[in-house]
Amino acid sequence: MDQFAPLPDTWGQTLRMALELAATLAFALSGVLEAARKRLDVVGVCVVAFAAAFGGGTLRDLLVDYRPFFWVAHIEFLWAVLALCIGAMAFMRQRHLHLTERAILWPDAVGLGLFTAVGVDRALALGLPALVAVMMGIITSVFGGVIRDVLCNEVPRALNDHRPYALWAFLGGTLHVVLQQAVGLPPWLVLTITVTLTAGLRLLSVYRDWQLPGWRT
Numbered sequence: 001m002d003q004f005a006p007l008p009d010t011w012g013q014t015l016r017m018a019l020e021l022a023a024t025l026a027f028a029l030s031g032v033l034e035a036a037r038k039r040l041d042v043v044g045v046c047v048v049a050f051a052a053a054f055g056g057g058t059l060r061d062l063l064v065d066y067r068p069f070f071w072v073a074h075i076e077f078l079w080a081v082l083a084l085c086i087g088a089m090a091f092m093r094q095r096h097l098h099l100t101e102r103a104i105l106w107p108d109a110v111g112l113g114l115f116t117a118v119g120v121d122r123a124l125a126l127g128l129p130a131l132v133a134v135m136m137g138i139i140t141s142v143f144g145g146v147i148r149d150v151l152c153n154e155v156p157r158a159l160n161d162h163r164p165y166a167l168w169a170f171l172g173g174t175l176h177v178v179l180q181q182a183v184g185l186p187p188w189l190v191l192t193i194t195v196t197l198t199a200g201l202r203l204l205s206v207y208r209d210w211q212l213p214g215w216r217t
Helices: 009-037 042-063 076-095 102-125 130-151 166-183 187-207
Strands: none
Touching (some): 009 187, 102 187, 166 187
């Protein structure tokens, strides 16, 4: 029996939904942590979390003219993010956690990998060209973090952190297209590889301090 035999379509759709929900929650958590670190009030924390969670996917859906938006079609995403905000804020108030910038890196990296895979997969499913699909993966995975950082009065990590960020989304998205269209691996395996590689490389670059050259005047 072929170990890479295609899974039933219902299983594939469930996997895609699970990955998009996980990505949404990962970025929502990064928004909660960043807003809490900046000592925003409860409303501010929720605004940043929702913007981080839905910003990238909403821009993707706008650019490819996909309606309804993913969080409108699946309103459970909104409830899940709201529940995460309430739960995370309650937990942090009880534990009196001291949050550093490094605390945000894990959910941010996981969200980067998940949203890269989801964004490319959505674009390919719509029949868009390979390069456009890669760009949609980058936009989906990076733009929510950009909004989060701007709302928290920070230069976006995607632009200011010399440790590769959007670069890994580009490489992960490119590999996704190659594995699915050229190699012909089943979508569930391609999604898994894309998430693991993109998130793993981002975390590795942070902890090994791999840096891109900065602009020198």
